[in-house]
Amino acid sequence: MEVAEAVVIAIVIALIIAFVLTSGLRAELKSVQTATQANIYIKEGSFKLSNEQDIYVCKKVDRTAKPKPQQQQVQR
Amino acid sequence: MALQEYRCPCCGGSIEFNSSIGKMKCPFCDTEFEMDALKELDEALNKEEPESMKWEGYEGQSWSGEDMNGMSAYHCKSCGAEIVTAETTAASACPFCGNPIVMMQNFAGNLKPDFIIPFKLDKNAAKEALSKHFQGKKLLPSAFSSENHIDEVNGVYVPFWLFNSGADADMRYKATKVRRWSDNDYEYKETKYYTIVRSGSLSFENIPVDGSKKMDDDLMDSLEPFNFDEQKEFITAYLSGYLADKYDVSADESVERANLRIKNSTAQTFLSTVKGYDTVQTENANIRLRDGSYKYVLLPMWILNTNWNGQKFIFGMNGQTGKFVGNLPMDKGKFWKYFFLYFLISFAVCFGIAYLILTMD
Numbered sequence: 001m002e003v004a005e006a007v008v009i010a011i012v013i014a015l016i017i018a019f020v021l022t023s024g025l026r027a028e029l030k031s032v033q034t035a036t037q038a039n040i041y042i043k044e045g046s047f048k049l050s051n052e053q054d055i056y057v058c059k060k061v062d063r064t065a066k067p068k069p070q071q072q073q074v075q076r
Numbered sequence: 077m078a079l080q081e082y083r084c085p086c087c088g089g090s091i092e093f094n095s096s097i098g099k100m101k102c103p104f105c106d107t108e109f110e111m112d113a114l115k116e117l118d119e120a121l122n123k124e125e126p127e128s129m130k131w132e133g134y135e136g137q138s139w140s141g142e143d144m145n146g147m148s149a150y151h152c153k154s155c156g157a158e159i160v161t162a163e164t165t166a167a168s169a170c171p172f173c174g175n176p177i178v179m180m181q182n183f184a185g186n187l188k189p190d191f192i193i194p195f196k197l198d199k200n201a202a203k204e205a206l207s208k209h210f211q212g213k214k215l216l217p218s219a220f221s222s223e224n225h226i227d228e229v230n231g232v233y234v235p236f237w238l239f240n241s242g243a244d245a246d247m248r249y250k251a252t253k254v255r256r257w258s259d260n261d262y263e264y265k266e267t268k269y270y271t272i273v274r275s276g277s278l279s280f281e282n283i284p285v286d287g288s289k290k291m292d293d294d295l296m297d298s299l300e301p302f303n304f305d306e307q308k309e310f311i312t313a314y315l316s317g318y319l320a321d322k323y324d325v326s327a328d329e330s331v332e333r334a335n336l337r338i339k340n341s342t343a344q345t346f347l348s349t350v351k352g353y354d355t356v357q358t359e360n361a362n363i364r365l366r367d368g369s370y371k372y373v374l375l376p377m378w379i380l381n382t383n384w385n386g387q388k389f390i391f392g393m394n395g396q397t398g399k400f401v402g403n404l405p406m407d408k409g410k411f412w413k414y415f416f417l418y419f420l421i422s423f424a425v426c427f428g429i430a431y432l433i434l435t436m437d
Contacts, residue, residue, distance in 0.1 A: 002435050003431065005434055006427050006434055007427060009426065009427075009430040010423050010430050011423065014420075014422035015419065018416075018419035021414070022215075022411060022414050022415045022418065025215050025411075026411065028212070028214075029213060029216065029403060029406055030403050031209075031298060031400075031402060031403065032292070032294045032295050032401050032403050033298055034293070034294045035297035035298075035300060036337060036340050037340050037341050038283045038334075038338055038340070038341040040301055041280045041282055041341075042278055042280060042345065043278070043280065046242075046278045047277075047345055048276050049275070051120075051246075051273060051275035051276070052274055052275075054251075054272050054273075055113055055270060055272070055273065056110075056268065056269075057109060057114075057269045057271055058084075058108065058268075059107075059267065059269065060086045060267050060269070061265070061266045061267075062265045062267075063263070063264055064262060065261060065262055066258070066261055066262060066263060
């Protein structure tokens with residue numbers, strides 16, 4: 001029983017590892033991508049904040065009952 | 077004056093004033109709101125201005141008769157490219173599609189470039205960079221790197237628009253802090269809701285957008301960055317030995333791509349100042365450009381073309397920095413070979429560990 005369980009667990013984990021590693025190898029072949037950011041073109045020292053407010057609006061408390069331990073049945 | 081509608085951050089319902097408690101209250105989830113907090117929020121909302129992404133016009137420089145005398149223009153009948161070069165440089169093939177090009181009778185100039193970054197690296201450096209580009213790629217078909225001969229290696233000055241702009245932004249975020257605790261009977265989760273306001277400004281310098289339809293936009297983006305401190309005022313002599321494409325995408329057509337990058341980076345920069353919260357969500361982003369201007373420049377690229385298995389592959393090297401890019405084909409056989417190899421190794425290791433753990437219990 002333990003062998004069958006270990007085989008199933010090992011197959012699932014090995015498939016995930018093999019997929020991740022080969023995806024990494026595939027990604028090595030792609031070096032062309034669209035630029036969507038311009039962070040490297042921000043003029044040094046130009047970023048200035050004129051207003052910085054963190055306004056507390058409200059709070060909400062959710063309460064969930066803990067599951068009660070089942071009472072042990074006493075055999076007479 | 078438009079009435080401001082407040083939405084409950086907890087459930088999204090419209091909140092209203094409850095006269096019995098003297099506070100704003102959500103009729104849907106019963107959350108109560110402090111009036112001072114809402115007043116502060118109201119003031120912040122009223123300061124917000126509409127988004128604007130406009131650029132000022134550009135007149136550019138025209139070619140003088142002296143400039144045009146020393147230049148030859150070629151036309152590619154296959155892809156429509158119009159290529160210019162110095163009179164002393166012979167060109168026979170289109171750098172973009174590899175087809176023969178013909179010399180044009182008259183050179184009809186678009187705008188003259190404002191600046192140029194001259195080539196710093198030569199053709200041999202481009203070929204060496206290509207060999208290095210193939211190295212260490214396990215899934216690259218062996219035949220591609222061994223049989224591959226590059227059909228054309230061309231040094232091309234690619235037309236770019238460089239955008240400069242300041243950006244003012246008013247950003248508003250919804251953020252939460254979560255605290256959990258429990259007693260003997262219950263587990264509690266307290267969520268505190270915040271409205272975060274950030275306003276400010278920043279400036280962008282030399283955002284390049286290529287002005288050539290023939291050049292793949294993604295390939296050009298991937299060859300960034302350039303060192304614009306080394307840009308020189310344009311003179312025709314720089315074209316000697318190289319080809320230059322004329323822009324066929326106007327600045328007005330290119331501006332959308334610059335705007336998108338400015339907007340994304342502005343949003344990211346302001347978001348990085350919101351710290352100490354468990355969740356942060358952007359509720360409103362007003363980004364306005366100011367002092368926007370652009371200029372027309374030629375940037376140096378080595379373009380390498382090759383065909384393999386009926387597919388065309390284009391590689392590019394930044395002629396100033398040497399950065400080399402280009403997508404490579406994948407060998408499916410090698411992909412599955414590595415997949416099964418990794419699978420078998422991982423399976424053997426995982427099975428051993430899993431069996432040991434299960435038999436220990």
